[in-house]
Amino acid sequence: MRIMIVIANAYGMGGTIRTVFNLAEGLAARHQVEIVSLAQHRRTPFFTPPKDVTLTSLSPMDAEETGPPKRSLLDRWRERRYGGVIPLTEARRSHAVYAGEKVHALRVHLETSDADVVMGTRPGINLLVARWAPTRMLRIGQEHVHLDNHAPDVRSAIRRHYHGLDGLSVLTHADKRAYQDFLEIPPGWLATMPNALPSGNYPRSTQDNPIIAAAGRMAPTKQYPKLLEAFRAVAAAHPQWRLRIYGGGKRDEALREKITEAGLSNQVALMGRAKDLTGELAKASILAVSSRTEGFGMTIIEGFSVGVPVVSFDCPRGPREIIDHERNGLLVPHQDVDALAAGLLRLAEDRDERLRMAEEAAASAADYDISVITRRWEEFLEERRTAKGRGRAAAA
Amino acid sequence: MEVELSRIDSADVLELRFQGVGAAGQSKSDGASLALRYRGDADRIVRVTGVQGADDRIRADLHDVPLDDGTWDVLWVDGEGRRSHIATSDSGLSLADRITYLRRPRRRELRTVRDPRGRLRLRAAAVVPYAEVEWVGVEADTVTVSGLLAYTSCGGGTTEGCVVARQRERTGSLTAPAGLAEGRFCAEIPLSLMAGAHDFGRAHNEWDLWLRLPCSGDELRLGAHADDITGKKKKFVYPDALLPEGVRILPYYTVDDEFSLLATAEVGT
Numbered sequence: 224m225r226i227m228i229v230i231a232n233a234y235g236m237g238g239t240i241r242t243v244f245n246l247a248e249g250l251a252a253r254h255q256v257e258i259v260s261l262a263q264h265r266r267t268p269f270f271t272p273p274k275d276v277t278l279t280s281l282s283p284m285d286a287e288e289t290g291p292p293k294r295s296l297l298d299r300w301r302e303r304r305y306g307g308v309i310p311l312t313e314a315r316r317s318h319a320v321y322a323g324e325k326v327h328a329l330r331v332h333l334e335t336s337d338a339d340v341v342m343g344t345r346p347g348i349n350l351l352v353a354r355w356a357p358t359r360m361l362r363i364g365q366e367h368v369h370l371d372n373h374a375p376d377v378r379s380a381i382r383r384h385y386h387g388l389d390g391l392s393v394l395t396h397a398d399k400r401a402y403q404d405f406l407e408i409p410p411g412w413l414a415t416m417p418n419a420l421p422s423g424n425y426p427r428s429t430q431d432n433p434i435i436a437a438a439g440r441m442a443p444t445k446q447y448p449k450l451l452e453a454f455r456a457v458a459a460a461h462p463q464w465r466l467r468i469y470g471g472g473k474r475d476e477a478l479r480e481k482i483t484e485a486g487l488s489n490q491v492a493l494m495g496r497a498k499d500l501t502g503e504l505a506k507a508s509i510l511a512v513s514s515r516t517e518g519f520g521m522t523i524i525e526g527f528s529v530g531v532p533v534v535s536f537d538c539p540r541g542p543r544e545i546i547d548h549e550r551n552g553l554l555v556p557h558q559d560v561d562a563l564a565a566g567l568l569r570l571a572e573d574r575d576e577r578l579r580m581a582e583e584a585a586a587s588a589a590d591y592d593i594s595v596i597t598r599r600w601e602e603f604l605e606e607r608r609t610a611k612g613r614g615r616a617a618a619a
Numbered sequence: 620m621e622v623e624l625s626r627i628d629s630a631d632v633l634e635l636r637f638q639g640v641g642a643a644g645q646s647k648s649d650g651a652s653l654a655l656r657y658r659g660d661a662d663r664i665v666r667v668t669g670v671q672g673a674d675d676r677i678r679a680d681l682h683d684v685p686l687d688d689g690t691w692d693v694l695w696v697d698g699e700g701r702r703s704h705i706a707t708s709d710s711g712l713s714l715a716d717r718i719t720y721l722r723r724p725r726r727r728e729l730r731t732v733r734d735p736r737g738r739l740r741l742r743a744a745a746v747v748p749y750a751e752v753e754w755v756g757v758e759a760d761t762v763t764v765s766g767l768l769a770y771t772s773c774g775g776g777t778t779e780g781c782v783v784a785r786q787r788e789r790t791g792s793l794t795a796p797a798g799l800a801e802g803r804f805c806a807e808i809p810l811s812l813m814a815g816a817h818d819f820g821r822a823h824n825e826w827d828l829w830l831r832l833p834c835s836g837d838e839l840r841l842g843a844h845a846d847d848i849t850g851k852k853k854k855f856v857y858p859d860a861l862l863p864e865g866v867r868i869l870p871y872y873t874v875d876d877e878f879s880l881l882a883t884a885e886v887g888t
Contacts, residue, residue, distance in 0.1 A: 424737035427623065427708045431715065483858040489754050492854045499735035505710035506847065529710075 224604065225255045227338040227360075229329065229348050231320040233260035233278060236269040236471065236496065238521055239367045242418040243344055248273030249419060249597030257338065261329060261348070262319040281328040282319075308354055312374035313347040321347055330355050340604055346377050353387030361608055364391045365416075368518055369540060370401040382406060390607040392416040392600075394519040397540035411610055414603045417545075418521050419596035420528050420588060426505035427585070428530045430577045433464040435567060436507035436531070438500060438522045439514070441472030446536075448481050449560050450513035451491065456564035457571050458490045464571055466511075469503060471496035505529035508577055509570050510552075513563060517541040527551060527588040532580035534566040551584040620695040624676075625707040625731045625739050629720045631682040633667075633693070633731070633741070635705070637675050650698040653679050655691040655741060663687075666696075681729060686743040690732070693739040707731075707739040717845045721751055721769040722802060728770075746770055750804060750830040750839040752878045755870050757858045762870055762880065764828070764841065765805040773799055773834040780833045782806040782841075784813065784880065787825040791816075797830055804830055813882050814862035824866075824882040827873075841878040851876045861885060 230243050247256045257277040263284055272278045314321045333341065333356050340361040343349035349364035356362045364385065370378065385391060385406060392414050393399050399415050402408065435454065439445045447468060454466045468478075468491070475493060482491050497503045500522075504510060510526035512535035517523075520541030523533050527545075533552035535542040536559075546552040553570070555562035570577050589595070624636035633653075652670045657663035665686065670679045694702040711733045720728075725746065732740045748771035756763040764782070773780075777800040784793045793816060797806035813826055829838040843851055851872035859869035869881045 424621075424706050424708065426710045426733055426737065428710065429624075429713070431713055433714065479856045482856050488757075488855060488857045492848060492851075493856070494848070494854060495850075502710065502733060502735055505708075506712040 224339045225257075225337060226250055226340045226342065226604075227257045227259055227333075227336055228342045228344065229259045229261070229352065230344045231260075231317060231348065232262040232264060233258055233272070233280070234263050234265050234268045239344060240268075241270055242367070242521065243365075244270055244273050244276075245419045245421045245593060246596070246600065247276045248421060249593040250600065251275040252597070253601070257336075259329070259332060261321070261325045262317065264319065279332070281325050281332065282322075308350055309347045310350075310374070310376040310380045312376050313345075313350075313380075316347075326351065333357060333360075336360075339608075346373060346381060349388065349391075350380055350384050353384045361604065361611060362387065362389045363604070363607065364388045366391060366393045366398065366402075369395075369398055369516070370405060372516075372518075378405070389611050390414065390603065392603070394418065395540045395544050397544065409610075411606055414599075416599060416603070417591055417596065418519050418524070419593040420524055420591045422593050425501055425528045425588075428505045428508060428581060430508045430530075430574055430581055432506055432508055433461065433571070434507040435464065435466045435509045435511050435571070436469065436504050436526070437466065437511045437513065438469040438497070438504070438525075440470045441475045441478065444515045445470070446513045446515055447478050449558075449563070450511055451478070451481050451485055451487060452560045453511070453513065453563035453567055454491070455485055455487065457567050458487055460568060461571055462490070464490065466491045467494050467503070467507065468492070469494045469497045469500060501525050501529050504531055507531055508574075509534060509567060511563070511567060512536060512538075512542055514538050514542075515558075520545050523552075524588055524591045527584040527591075530581040530585045532570060532577055532584050534563065534570060536563060545587075547583070547587065551580055551587045620703060621706045621708070622739070623708050625693075625705070625709045625711070625733070626713065626716060627681070627720070627729045627731050627741075628716070629723050631680070631725075631729055633679045633681050633729075635677050635679075635707075635739075637677075638708075652696045653677075654694045654696050654702055655684075655686065656694055656702075657687065658690040658692060658740070664694075664702075665691075681741075686727075686729075686741075688744050689742075691741045691743065693731075693741050705739040706737045707733050708737070709733060712847050714846060718767070721767060721845055722772075723770070724748070724772060725770050748837070748839050749844065750841045751845050752841050752843045755857060755878075757860055757870060759860060760810050760862065762808045762810060762860070762868070763805070764808065764870075764878065765803065766841075767803045768799075768830075768832075768839065769845070771832075771837070771839070772802060773832045775801065778833045780804070781831050782808055783829040783831050783838060784808065784826040785829070786816065786818070787827055787879075789818070793826075794831075799833070806830070808880075810860055810862055810868050810880075811864075813868055813880060814864040814866040817864065817866045817882055817884070819884050822883070826880040826882065828878055828880065842876050843872060843878065844876055849876060850874075 259279045263280040341356045342363045343352040344365045510531045510533045523545045536557045537554040548554045553566040555566045622635045623638050653667040655665045667679050728746045730742045751766045751769045753766040780797045781794045782797045793812040795808045828841040831838050857870040865885045
């Protein structure tokens with residue numbers, strides 16, 4: 224199959240980009256894959272694009288460009304025209320992505336492409352695909368965010384226009400149930416597709432270093448201040464233990480203050496963004512997840528892949544579908560900081576327990592191997608193509 | 620070739636443990652060995668002699684192998700002289716091993732590194748003895764710092780040295796007593812010293828810290844280099860202390876991961 228995956232900005236560093244690249248790499252083993260990026264803000268992508276995948280930018284950077292591009296009358300007209308397709312909340316998230324000329328360029332690209340399958344990767348793009356991708360293509364939407372996290376206008380647009388898609392993928396069974404309740408869904412139209420681990424050699428934690436790792440951008444939803452509170456119990460009982468927080472973003476001033484207030488200056492490191500996250504996680508012995516909510520929990524399977532058990536809040540939605548409590552990690556009651564502290568302390572004090580869970584964690588990671596997830600995608604796409612063919616035949 | 624453990628011990632012996640027993644025995648019989656290739660210059664290859672195999676592992680003594688500073692690929696050389704990368708699943712970090720490594724006097728440091736593609740590398744760097752900072756405590760008018768002597772020793776027993784604080788780009792120094800015992804040090808630095816000597820004409824007064832050894836008079840720069848974290852300046856954050864003189868003092872790591880105190884005049888003084 225010729226598969227086109229449309230992404231907001233393939234040059235950035237977000238989780239969706241990483242998972243789209245992983246999937247593209249897996250599919251490229253047997254298919255012709257093109258990643259189409261609506262926006263481009265730097266010359267080279269932060270993540271290395273997968274081998275044998277074409278990367279097409281719909282807004283290539285001009286080497287001579289020195290300022291924001293001038294907007295022509297035609298661009299402004301296009302923007303007004305396309306404004307009705309993208310919900311306002313979605314459009315406001317990034318003007319660079321949904322600028323009229325880029326959306327127009329996508330429409331032209333779709334019309335002239337010979338792809339068999341086109342996939343959107345966020346609501347605005349899914350809506351564009353649903354509305355404008357030629358019907359000769361199999362039109363698939365990917366949702367990387369839970370339905371409840373979408374603004375009312377986005378949910379409304381989803382309800383009105385997603386029926387124009389031939390299929391939709393979501394990350395968790397909880398997401399699937401939410402969409403089943405929200406939309407009238409034909410059989411087979413909706414599939415749960417977890418994120419995949421990219422191929423490669425993974426390191427393995429020896430469970431010798433007294434290090435707890437946490438990973439994810441500096442954002443309120445990660446609740447790192449609560450993790451600090453929980454870690455205090457470990458740090459007080461076992462001063463040699465360290466907490467390393469990997470995450471980008473500049474909004475860490477409050478966290479820095481909290482570290483000094485809590486007397487954890489010697490034991491907590493704000494590591495910044497890690498390009499080789501699994502390499503870093505393998506240096507640790509425990510992964511902590513203190514999120515208020517996790518769309519999926521890619522970090523958890525990355526921890527599993529290097530033999531690091533996870534202690535996580537039982538938050539909606541990903542962790543409870545990935546972590547098997549007491550087997551490959553611990554799920555503690557949501558928002559219960561004392562329980563998180565107790566879980567971390569228990570594993571910090573028991574290396575044998577960690578080793579046992581590490582074995583199970585590494586085995587669990589196999590379920591997310593790119594080869595397994597790619598096969599699931601191929602089966603989904605084949606089934607959707609067949610269903611589409613049946614629908615056309617019935618209509619004729 | 621794949622290994623599950625790749626470590627440098629404190630005697631600079633590289634130990635590789637193979638996945639699956641018998642590889643080392645096979646390597647001996649095949650006449651296989653190791654080579655190091657300098658990153659950035661594929662023509663610079665150092666053959667490692669004295670590779671010993673036992674059970675599931677081999678050991679290669681690198682102590683006397685001349686290596687320039689930099690990163691080296693560790694290569695497997697089979698019986699027919701073909702070289703290949705060694706893949707390792709070892710993260711390359713053992714905090715306990717690193718502390719043990721600091722204990723021996725040396726002028727060159729070797730570390731094993733796993734690159735993002737899983738290949739084993741060796742990093743060589745010239746080092747000088749220094750004082751590894753393990754713990755910093757900030758009180759209202761003191762900063763307490765403790766740690767261990769790295770790459771040098773100062774005899775056994777308990778002795779007293781001192782911490783020397785030098786204002787950067789200025790002459791003169793301040794001292795505070797430091798206790799030494801069994802290769803460890805601890806010093807309580809009274810911040811009133813810095814506040815009293817503060818140059819209000821400068822926006823920042825940086826005080827670099829040194830540990831003077833009683834046994835030799837040598838001065839060791841305070842720093843934190845034992846683990847794998849570089850760029851500590853932005854990664855670790857300490858509280859500051861506001862002195863009655865209107866001077867605020869903040870412990871910090873420099874861009875070279877050395878330990879210093881930053882003194883600034885409180886706004887309004």
